[in-house]
Amino acid sequence: MATLSLRGVRKSYQAGFETIKGIDLDIADREFVVFVGPSGCGKSTLLRMIAGLEDITAGDLLIDGQRVNDVDPSKRGLAMVFQTYALYPHMTVADNMGFALKLAGVSKTERDAKVREAARILQLESYLDRRPKALSGGQRQRVAIGRAIVRQPKVFLFDEPLSNLDAALRGQTRVELLRLHEELAATMIYVTHDQIEAMTMADKIVVLQGGIVEQVGSPMELYNHPANLFVAGFIGSPRMNFLPVTVASGDGAGNGVVALADGNQVAVQMGEALPAPGTPLTLGIRPERLYWDPNGPFAGEGHLVERLGGLTLLHLTLTGGEELVVQTDGNDPVQPHVLVRSAVSPDECHLFGADGQALRRPGHIAQPPARPLPGEAPVVATATA
Amino acid sequence: MRSSPLKTLLTTLLGWIVAFALFFPIFWMVLTSFKTELGAISTPPEVFFRPVITAYQEVQARSNYLHFALNSILISVGGTLVAMLLSIPAAYAMAFHPSHRTRSTLLWMLSTKMLPPVGVLVPIYLLFRTSHLLDSRIGLIGIYALMNLPIVVWMLFTFFREMPKDILEAGRMDGATTWNEVVHLLMPLTLPGMASTALLSLILCWNEAFWSLNLTSSSAAPLTTFIASFSSPEGLFFAKLSAASTLAVAPILVFGWISQRQLVRGLTFGAVK
Incomplete structure (x- = not known):
């Protein structure tokens, strides 16, 4: 059981x-939290501050309600999986996984049992006597995870662990990793630049x-209700279309009309x-929400067709x-250099003010129920007529 | 790209010439040590002759080789050990916790090697005399350790810098103290580098002559003093001098031969990884 809280956490290298x-x-107990952002946004630094590898300049870091700013990395009850895996090259897989326990003075029998258990979970049993250099990238990755598992940490930290894999x-x-999250019922913090x-x-x-934090929320919340231009552009693939528009009319209740540059x-x-x-x-429209409509307001000529199969x-x-990018079916016979028109449903539009902040969208968009946390009773769906 | 046979031949030839030029003095020294005193100074020099060991017998009769050799071993190993023990923490601190002064500190350390040793001879001699360190192994070990400290710190610093920081951080997450980090992670992973640093320090200590000649006379005198004792003002006895020199360089030569793979591997550690 572990909760983690950050309170006004700041970091500066120079004054x-x-x-x-x-x-x-x-961060709630057993939650899988992902820090995402472009490179240089501070996500890795934040993770390293939680881990204790970087000092916290100001603010508080609480684990289970205890302030741990000045607690040693190994005493925080965290385990970290590094981007480069950071395996100990001179030790076997078993020694790599058992190193923390050895330092903690755990007996050899107990150590072996824990290493075997982790190896079983990760299907590494037949590699225990190998050195890291005799393993493939995926296997090294699993050893790095195994090294974290044997310590039975309160919180797992992952620093872009998949970026070195094909x-x-x-x-x-x-x-x-998702299966592991389910099986271990642990809190996980995961850093990535990959929105997928x-x-x-x-x-x-x-x-x-x-x-700074631009927005916090469930994946679908961020997808359906991005708080600002940055989140709207970052979450979702292909990227959201942004078009400059001016307000033409509005009824005061949220319904209205905006005009594109060509007057449509x-x-x-x-x-x-x-x-x-x-x-x-700024009008934001997801490419997958546009559809062909001979009377649609988005009139233009295609100059490139990308066929991804599906x-x-x-x-x-x-x-x-x-x-403008329009996403259609894989078998759509559309050709470039032809004038086409497309449209979008009014409730699928996003609008952003000059400050980049989003106008609130109608709340009726159905949210999928939150995934039950590992260990909780699953929500049983009941069929309706 | 393939080079032409002529170019290969020329580079090979050049390689052999350079190697021969470097090796020739040692070869000639060993050759001379097996001549009689008369044969050693004959002109034109003799290349083919009947080897005799009279020079070696005379050298051994005049002084106790083993005594000097033992001093050389004790002082070189001692000086190297002290230098390594002082340098590992220093290099660790500079490689893994650098400050904005680290670079200047390293350069300042190296700059002390540019000072001619004779510049500090008088103060060091007086310090040694006052503290009764003249002609003592401890005193020479101290001087040798200090003499090699800048180079040893520099080399270790370079090797430590090659070590991925992530591995040490993973160690810290696993609960390693600084001591554990150094013993379980840093030392095993930089062993080739540490070994070649120690080897180099050992060789430099073994070959050092300036301080040993000035600060020792008999009881702590290493092999360099032993060689010097055979160059007398009345004239040089080349056969005996060569025999003494051969005896002095033989151990380190054999040692260098055995460890040359380690030495080369360590010195090119970063370049070929």
Whole structure:
């Protein structure tokens, strides 16, 4: 059982130059939390501060309600899996996994039992006598995880653990990590720059940029209700389309019309009143929400078709000059250099003010129920007529 | 890209010439040590002659080789051990916890090697005399350790810097204290580097002559003093001098031969990893 809280946590390497600019965050027991953001956003630094490998300049780090700012890394009850795996090259797999226990003075029999148990979970039993250099990338990765498991930590920390694996192995390891989270019922904090990893694995995503938290929420919450332009652009693949628009009219209850650069009008439905007519805004539309409509407001000529098999991406240049990506079915016969029109449902539009903050969207978009935490009774779905 | 046979031949030839030029003095010294005193100074020099060991017999009769050799071994090993013990923590601190002064500190340490030793001879001699360290092994061990300290720290610093920081951090997460880090992770992983540093320090100590000649006379005198005792103002007895020199360099030569793989591996550690 472990909860983790950050209270106004800051980090500066030199006076006046902050890399982490005040972060407040609560992580619940057995939660899988992903820190995501572009490189240099401070996500790894934040993880290292939690681990104890970097000092916390200001603020408090609490584990199970205890302030641990000045506690030694090994005494915080955390285990970390490094991006480079950081295995001890001169030790066998078994010694790598048992090193922490050896330092802690655990007897050899007990140590062996724990290492065997971890090896069983990770299917490493036949490699225990090998050195890391005789292992493949995926196996090294598993040893690094095994080294964390044997310590039975309160919280697992992962620093971009999949970035050194090839695409196929990455997908496989992702599934394995989720299975592990289920099996170990442990709190996990995972750092990545890959929004797909964040979306697929997280109970809670923390989007970071420039040392501040842009938004915290479940994957679907971030996808459906991004708080600002940055999160909207970062979460979701292919990326959300952004078009400059001006408000044409609004009814004061969230329904209204915005005008594109070429004058075409798009009906929108928001959860709050639109600003006064004439206000410039940014319209955000996910490529997968656009559909072909001969009367649609988005008129333009395709200049590139990307066929990914299951889906097709058409890159359009609208008559107003903006770029738009439309995602359609894999078998869509669409060709470039043809004038096409597409449309979007009013409640699928996102609007952002000049400050980049999103206008609230209608709340009726169905949220999938939260995944039960490991160890909790699963929610049984009841069929409705 | 393949080089032409002529180019290969020329580089091979050049390699042999350089190697021969480097090796020739040692070869000639060993050769001379097996001549009579008369044969040693004959012109033109004799290359083919009947080898005799009279020079060695005379050297052994005049002084106790083993006594000097023992001093050389004790002082070289002692000086190297002290230098390593002082340098490992220093290099560790500078490699893994550098400050903005680390670079300047290293350069300052190295700059002390640019000072001619004779510049500090008088103060050191007086210090030794006052503290009764003249002609003592302890005194020479101290001087040798200090003499090699900058080079040993520099080399260890370079090897430690090659070590991935992640591994030490993983160790810290696993509960390793600084002592555990050094003993269980740093030392085993930088062993080739440490070994070649120690070897180099050992060789430098063995070959050092300036301080040993000035600070020792008999009881603590190493082999360099032993050689010097055979160059007398009345004229050089080349056969005896060569025999003494051969005896003095033989142990370190054999030692270097045995450890050359380790030495080369350590010195090219970073380059070929």
